Amino acid sequence: MADSELGLQKGAILMLSLGEEEAAEVFKYLGPKEVQKLGQQMSKTKDVPKERIEDIAGEVIGMAESQSALGLDSDNYIRSVLTRALGEDKAGFLLDRILQGSDTSGIEGLKWMDPGTVAELIKNEHPQIIATILVHLERDFAAAILNLFVERLRSDVILRISTLEGIQPNALLELNDVLSKVLAGGEKLKKTTLGGVRAAAEILNFVGTMSEKAVLDTIREYDSELSQRIQDEMFTFDNLLDVDDRGIQTLLRDVPGEALVIALKGADEAIRDKVFKNMSSRAAEALKEDLESRGPVRLSEVEAAQKDILKVARKLADEGQIMLSGGGEDAFV
Structure with missing residues (x-):
């Protein structure tokens, strides 16, 4: 079970265990999406054992007691923490909305x-x-x-x-x-x-x-x-994490090995693991060896290789062979 799903279940159980007034106070601090998700999960939550409720309550109390930054009320503190945790790009939009x-x-x-x-x-x-x-x-x-x-x-x-x-x-x-x-x-x-x-x-x-x-x-x-x-x-190299395993396998068949090595030199560990698990063990080991033996690569070369792979991904998506992440129309591309 994903951590987000588990957290949502815990949140729903906690809210149901609170009184109406206390739960209403908590909801005041949530956004529309959070209210919708939490409300839907609450409606599906039935017959929770008493021990489960006590465990979650204890976990929440422990988290509250461990907090040391409560009451600081500092924009600089929030900006520093979120930027360090998420990076400048991801934190930027969120910080604008918060601050x-x-x-x-x-x-x-x-x-x-x-x-x-x-x-x-x-x-x-x-x-x-x-x-x-x-x-x-x-x-x-x-x-x-x-x-x-x-x-x-x-x-x-x-x-x-x-x-x-x-x-x-x-x-x-x-x-x-x-x-x-x-x-x-x-x-x-x-x-x-x-x-x-x-x-x-x-x-x-x-x-x-x-x-x-x-x-x-x-x-x-x-x-x-x-x-x-x-x-x-619109579709970055990191978004390959959202492509299903079959799609990754199809993509790898059309990507030159040299381009893949260079692209992965600048990729996150999660992307590398995604690629490795969709290859045969022998091919994965060979690719790992190539990555380890390859010396430093210019960032411009990495970005160019990643763009070339994304072009292949878009071409396969246009042909209906793979589905890229996204939303809107509920259709295959």
């Missing part, structure tokens, strides 16, 4: 709505305003909203997201004006660093193959280099 104060307080209300309601609410606004809203939402949620727009608007919004280097105070003020009838306004606005090629790519990862192609084709007419940069970010 931006009331800059996007109005957006929080949207997160509790369904995509159709939000799409209906914002579809007639200026594409720049829509882009500003979507970069503040979870990527799959933003993609679900985007899929409800007409193709022209969808492409326009993604183009604006991909070229969005920052959100100015006047843009956020305008955003709050647009949502003022249903959402709370924001105060003490400052520029945030959301948006950009990565945000556009992450949203497009969830919109589905047909919509994705149409959007990228439209952006390519405007700026072919920008379109390629978005596509490069």
Whole structure:
């Protein structure tokens, strides 16, 4: 069982063991997705032994007693810890959302709505305003909203997201004006660093193959280099972890051995293990020996080899031989 699934089960048991008032207080600190997942797990949790409840309660108490950073209330502390744990890229978006104060307080209300309601609410606004809203939402949620727009608007919004280097105070003020009838306004606005090629790519990862192609084709007419940069970010070498074993085996048959060695020189251990387990033991041992005997490789060579492998992966996906990770349309590619 995955750690996340086990943690969710423990959380559900703990919430069910609390009184209604105490459980309600806990829910106040959770986001929409967390509430939905935890609520669904609670509804499926039946007949839990008393010993199991006591074990989980003891675990929670132990964790609480071991905490030493409670009450520090320091933005610098949070930034330092998350950056160290997740790396600058992964921590950046999360830190913006945690530390931006009331800059996007109005957006929080949207997160509790369904995509159709939000799409209906914002579809007639200026594409720049829509882009500003979507970069503040979870990527799959933003993609679900985007899929409800007409193709022209969808492409326009993604183009604006991909070229969005920052959100100015006047843009956020305008955003709050647009949502003022249903959402709370924001105060003490400052520029945030959301948006950009990565945000556009992450949203497009969830919109589905047909919509994705149409959007990228439209952006390519405007700026072919920008379109390629978005596509490069959409499926990275690390995402090979999400490809099933059969897909990896199919991919390896079409990847030159030399390119694989160079690409893996700069890959995480998890990626290497994924490749090794989908090869014969003899081939895996030979590959490990090649990696150990190969001297230092330039980062540019590693990146080029990884891109070549990703091109093969996309080609196989287009031919329907493998399925890449993503969301949106529930279809094989």
